């Protein structure tokens with residue numbers, strides 16, 4: 001044994017990805033001071049969980065949530081991270097690597113972890129903008145930007161990756177076609193029956209599936225516009241995602257003369273043909289095989305760390321892996337030789353009503369393969385039987401029904417043995433998790449993840465981990481607060497419900513409730529108005545508004561008062577009125593003996609105490625004088641307050657009154673998650689109180705300041721500055737875009753102030769002020785909805801009600 | 808004297824909605840549920856007299872438009888935690904006609 005501290009040696013890691021950083025972690029766990037470590041990464045990012053790019057694409061997670069090692073982690077461990085610079089060359093003789101921007105680092109040991117690259121099929125048109133793979137955050141961002149602007153996507157390849165891409169794009173609101181060469185989907189993970197069930201499930205979610213279809217060419221000039229199939233059919237496409245497979249990224253190693261086949265060739269110790277160089281991850285070829293799932297890669301990381309730190313003489317043996325598909329609501333699991341084959345027999349269970357399917361493949365006394373589709377709650381049990389290779393003949397009769405029915409304990413098999421693997425990605429067993437819960441007093445899934453890494457990769461075992469917590473803690477386990485349910489009728493939160501409405505294209509409230517599993521026959525007074533708004537906002541053309549799902553004020557187009565009478569507030573554009581309008585109001589007050597006339601805080605006049613029976617006549621008379629509904633009763637555009645501005649005021653810099661009127665003409669009659677108030681002040685003295693409005697405009701000499709997210713109500717909140725613009729047209733466009741963003745993103749009954757606080761002003765600025773194309777698209781959607789829905793409900797209702805009342 | 812007053816057809820009441828009928832005992836709200844059952848209550852919420860006919864109807868309940876009490880249509884009882892009872896009026900369907908029991 002060496003008694004003096006070993007000199008620190010230099011380790012350079014090429015590839016700041018899952019395999020590279022996991023190996024670094026394993027090294028730090030074994031011998032923290034052994035190496036000075038430098039990590040090169042092409043992506044200008046810290047390490048993230050690549051597996052979870054799928055939920056980032058679908059919108060279920062934000063990027064920040066999938067970062068596994070933030071920049072501070074590298075600093076804390078004294079690791080030099082060179083992010084955003086690829087290694088361009090390895091000089092093995094000098095033991096030096098050179099970065100694309102010229103950075104040079106020498107090494108004693110080199111670790112290759114360059115991952116793999118999507119296979120880009122050599123089709124005509126493959127260089128067109130809009131044709132991408134699905135590998136990195138940059139790809140996800142490209143897809144999301146395309147989804148914001150375009151409608152049609154085609155995914156080439158119906159494997160795991162392709163289907164997760166398809167689902168994500170569908171969730172982003174695109175129409176998606178999947179083109180697959182084989183006769184059924186995911187042929188490497190599913191048999192024909194399960195493949196068909198999956199295709200049906202996807203079609204039900206609005207994804208079109210083309211089987212046995214070959215792509216011939218990608219069409220388009222400035223951008224991809226279509227995909228031509230070999231049979232001549234053309235699918236429209238503004239985005240094409242190639243998910244036809246991956247190949248190990250060996251370029252750099254091969255150029256340096258390191259032995260490569262399909263991947264960088266390694267021995268059992270993860271060493272390359274050059275003994276100073278190791279390789280791990282998807283770039284590797286071991287014993288003729290390449291790997292595309294993390295479970296074997298974590299094994300490689302351990303072995304490589306053992307040898308790099310010289311702490312153990314281990315060898316890499318690939319374990320059996322199981323796969324799951326990360327598409328919300330589709331449960332599946334498969335492992336081993338689920339396809340059967342010579343010398344095996346299959347047991348099959350199919351529940352057509354539930355759309356579930358199970359297939360077990362037995363070889364002699366042992367389980368050799370398992371496939372669950374539709375539900376996979378017993379997957380861990382089967383997988384454990386499969387991996388342990390134990391004799392299952394005593395269980396055979398009930399095996400297909402799972403541990404409960406197979407009467408496993410009686411047959412000497414625990415329902416779930418301590419050795420059963422709960423987290424397939426990280427190889428964490430039930431026993432390890434239970435021990436960690438007891439030893440560290442853990443009580444949440446996050447804490448278990450931090451201690452054991454269970455559920456830290458693909459996350460699909462989080463439910464099983466929760467089950468173990470419940471088993472271990474019993475009553476003491478407090479279920480986590482996830483997304484708050486919308487109401488008692490559903491466990492889903494507003495954001496999920498809304499995303500699924502858009503993605504799955506529900507067209508009515510009952511259809512939405514049925515598809516999302518509402519527990520009540522027709523909802524309640526909380527969820528119905530919310531669903532009505534979400535549907536109206538998503539599909540302004542097709543959706544038929546449901547008056548029975550609106551609060552009384554919106555159904556009656558007037559505010560109900562405590563005595564059951566109503567108030568009537570006609571619109572007064574920008575707070576400006578005239579003798580004619582005032583005279584008409586006075587006449588109405590006299591004619592119908594309206595008890596109270598009041599000037600509101602919103603610069604207009606309120607007529608209070610009108611019985612329902614008289615509303616139609618009052619509206620009719622006001623309409624006749626040119627006035628329309630002020631929507632003082634709606635989750636809608638309320639008032640646009642203005643000051644006198646440059647037309648009269650000695651300080652006025654712009655015509656704030658005309659600006660306010662233009663804004664009100666553009667926005668009146670628009671429906672929102674909550675009420676929306678605007679104001680325009682002619683100078684920073686701000687007499688219209690624009691800085692406590694949802695959208696406030698303050699004129700200055702050189703243009704207009706735009707302020708958003710203010711509130712003067714229960715909890716006063718001043719606005720945040722969105723940006724400054726120069727022209728009146730810009731004010732209108734930015735306002736339309738802002739209101740549309742609010743309509744599309746805020747939860748029902750959430751005003752702009754709490755919404756802006758929740759999503760952050762940076763996000764709003766990015767979407768409106770910085771992303772010009774996005775802004776134009778938002779404004780166009782607002783104007784489109786207004787073209788269809790901007791109308792005076794008083795005129796319509798007055799005509800209807802007066803016609804049905806006998807004179 | 809108790810009489811059956813014909814207040815219209817089922818089709819005159821919007822599904823998950825109501826109509827308001829004047830009677831000597833005051834206005835009555837006649838509800839139609841999503842399952843096409845018909846119920847009637849005196850149009851006064853047991854809380855502060857809110858017009859139940861303007862509430863949102865869900866399952867066999869209505870939510871009062873003023874302060875969101877939830878009332879069982881069949882019994883008029885407020886759903887816990889609230890306490891109170893709206894007055895039930897007998898109503899029946901004869902074919903498609905809706906008949907309301909009214910004391911005249």
Ligand code: SRM
Nearest residue numbers: 559567599600601602603604632638711712713714715751
């Ligand atoms: C009529 C009016 C008071 C007045 O006599 O001036 C008024 C009356 C009501 N307000 Fe208001 N608000 C009125 C201006 C305001 C203002 C001032 C303004 O708009 O400049 C505010 C603070 C500014 C703001 O909204 O940021 C205001 C903050 C509220 C709030 C608290 C909102 C919040 O987000 O905190 C409520 C409660 C709610 O909406 O849930 C509310 C709710 C109500 C309701 C609708 C209460 C109800 O549900 O019955 C009142 C209806 C009376 C009726 O039947 O007409 N009213 N209310 C004003 C009508 C303005 C108009 O022309 O449309």
Ligand SMILES: Cc1cc2nc3c(=O)[nH]c(=O)nc-3n(C[C@H](O)[C@H](O)[C@H](O)COP(=O)(O)OP(=O)(O)OC[C@H]3O[C@@H](n4cnc5c(N)ncnc54)[C@H](O)[C@@H]3O)c2cc1C
Nearest residue numbers: 015017018019041042050051086087114115281282293294
């Ligand atoms: C969308 C998606 C979903 C997935 N889902 C699952 C799943 O559910 N379960 C599962 O087990 N696996 C899944 N995978 C696969 C899993 O992510 C990979 O197996 C894993 O990331 C491989 O790790 P790696 O380090 O080898 O490669 P990567 O994580 O890709 O890391 C390689 C890194 O090296 C960088 N690099 C390459 N060349 C250079 C260079 N010359 N210089 C510097 N840096 C370089 C790359 O930019 C990259 O950052 C999924 C993958 C994707 C893309």
Ligand code: SF4
Nearest residue numbers: 562600601606713714
């Ligand atoms: S402050 Fe607004 S909500 Fe309160 S009593 Fe006055 S008008 Fe009604």
Ligand code: FES
Nearest residue numbers: 852855857871874
């Ligand atoms: S009056 Fe009905 S809830 Fe208050």
